[in-house]
Structure formats: structure tokens, C-alpha cells
Amino acid sequence: MTIPLLICDDSNMARKQVTKSLPDGWDVDITYAANGVEGIDAIRTGKGEMVFLDLTMPEMDGYQVLELVKQEALKCVVIVISGDVQPAARERVLQLGALDFIRKPINKEKLFGVLEMYGLL
Amino acid sequence: MIEFPLDDDQKDCLQEVCNVAMGVAGESLAAFTHAFVELSIPKIRSTIPSELASSLGCVNDGGRVYAAVQPFTFKQVECFALTVFTQASIDDLMTVTGREELEIPLEDAKRDLLLKACNAISSSCLPNLSHALEIPISFSEPYSCGECVTLSELVLNDIASWGQLLSVEINYHLEDHPFNCDLLLLFPDVSFNGLTQALNELMAF
Numbered sequence: 044m045t046i047p048l049l050i051c052d053d054s055n056m057a058r059k060q061v062t063k064s065l066p067d068g069w070d071v072d073i074t075y076a077a078n079g080v081e082g083i084d085a086i087r088t089g090k091g092e093m094v095f096l097d098l099t100m101p102e103m104d105g106y107q108v109l110e111l112v113k114q115e116a117l118k119c120v121v122i123v124i125s126g127d128v129q130p131a132a133r134e135r136v137l138q139l140g141a142l143d144f145i146r147k148p149i150n151k152e153k154l155f156g157v158l159e160m161y162g163l164l
Numbered sequence: 165m166i167e168f169p170l171d172d173d174q175k176d177c178l179q180e181v182c183n184v185a186m187g188v189a190g191e192s193l194a195a196f197t198h199a200f201v202e203l204s205i206p207k208i209r210s211t212i213p214s215e216l217a218s219s220l221g222c223v224n225d226g227g228r229v230y231a232a233v234q235p236f237t238f239k240q241v242e243c244f245a246l247t248v249f250t251q252a253s254i255d256d257l258m259t260v261t262g263r264e265e266l267e268i269p270l271e272d273a274k275r276d277l278l279l280k281a282c283n284a285i286s287s288s289c290l291p292n293l294s295h296a297l298e299i300p301i302s303f304s305e306p307y308s309c310g311e312c313v314t315l316s317e318l319v320l321n322d323i324a325s326w327g328q329l330l331s332v333e334i335n336y337h338l339e340d341h342p343f344n345c346d347l348l349l350l351f352p353d354v355s356f357n358g359l360t361q362a363l364n365e366l367m368a369f
Contacts, residue, residue, distance in 0.1 A: 053205065054176055054179060054180040055173070056173075056176050056177045056180045056367065057180050057183075098203075099183065099203050099204065099205055100205070101205060126183045126184040126185075126186070126187030126188075127187045127190060127203050128187050128188060128190070128191045129190055129200065129201060130191075130194075131194065131200050132200075147183070147184045147187070148184055148296065
């Protein structure tokens, strides 16, 4: 079954890097969002059952997106992909309900490892 | 009117590369201060040396600042990382690092702290910038360019002769602290060709 996948990052280059890192042949329908406001809208309308989320973004950051997902009990699996590598940032996003945290820059091996670990492929 | 040296894609690419490098510097600052570092989106601007001080957004509250410069070499061109701390930031660091209790002259303690904080930030950002850009960057020790001075009093002789420059401004704020500092990566106009070439190669990959 095709998975609605949301890639939410303010950088065009980062969105491309995530897209290039997706496992070959993975059956996904990709939606892109350039900030948290666009991202949460996409999740609310069912375009992000799986979400790859950046943290530092304009309009609304990744922490706020995670808070809204939690508050509104939106059904999605969120994996944070961020350059904010403080241990406390990782702890915070996991507490807010993110499944895991991947350190930027993303690549095929890192993403595959996390997706495989959680049985998401 | 100054022409902006990067196109939209190159600017986005530099912003993302700096985002990753600044995150590692944020981790280093968090370890140094035992506090949570709030990161912001890097701001990329084109300016001229005489307008650099007034273009600093986050630390420009009219108060006094402490600042240090760390020269780095990018494709054989000398560039600078300038770290500017508000006075309140240095006072805050004095407290969180327990230096208030040390029996050394206050200004010496603050200078030492300025250079250590600069090291924690720019010395961890630059190797990661090098890694992300896939270009070797060498850098030397930071030195003070102003202590308890206004922004316009900072001694920036090394960049005064530059024509146009590109500045990447990265703000670091500590959660629940008055600490607020800006890291500026300053690229002179003679580095623009090398920089755009590195960004283009990165985007083509």
C-alpha cells in the first residue's frame, strides 16, 4: 500500500537530500513542506502518515509541529532529521513523540538503518 | 546597491551547510555551558566592512559587547569567523562556569572566557563547515577584537580593506539565560568564486 510521506524542511537542498536517501522502490506518495505550518496542514489532511521533520524552521519549528501532533492526536510516525545535535534536543523530540532522531546530513544508509530497525519497510 | 553574489539555490545550499555546522557548534556550546542552546536559521547577507557592525541583528541592543576573531583559510583565501557576545552573555558565562569565584582579575577572567567560548563555537563550527563543503579549511587561534566596547568600536582592521563581503550570521541563545551571541562567518569578495564553485559541486552531487 502506498504510504503518504511528508518531507518537512525549510531547505530545498535538505528536502532533495532526504528524497535521494529514500530506499529504492519504497512505495510512497511524497508531499513537501517548507515550514511547520505547511507541515502540520499536510499531516491534518492525511498527507503525512510518515513524516521526516526538520527542527529549525521559520513560521513554526519542528518542536511546535510535534506538540500539535500530540495535542490533536494526529496519526503519524515522525522521524526528526536535524542538525541540532545536542543530546537534549534528541531527548525533547523523543519525549514529544518522535520515533527517532537522525543527525544531518542524511544519507541512504542512515535512513535505511532507522526504517529497518522499526520495521517500517 | 550591492549585488548579492549567490543565486537562490546557492544561498539555500550555503544556509543548509551552515545549519549542519552550527548545530555541531551548538552541541559544543551546550556542553560548555550545561544549558540548552536555542538555534536559529542562519542569515546570509552581502554587505561592506563599514556596515558590518550595524548589520548585526541579535546582539545589537545598544549595549556593550565582547568579541573575538578566528581567521580561517578557504581555498587559499583568508576569511574570518567573528563571534560577538553581549556583555550580559559574558557575565552569564562567568556565573555558569564558576569563574566569578576564581581569584584572578575580572577583566582577565572575562578575556579568558571570551576566547574559550569562541573556541567552543567557531572552532567546532569550522571543521564541520569544511566537512559539509568537502573543502579543506584551516584555522588559527582566536584573538580578542574588543572587550566591553560598543559594536562600532570593535577592532576589525583585518577586514577593513575588503570590498564587498558575504556574512553568514548564526545566533545562539541559551534557554532561560540572558546569553545571546552571534557567530559571523565572513567571506571576502575574492572568495566568492571559490565559494560558489564549492556550492555548485555540492548541489550537483
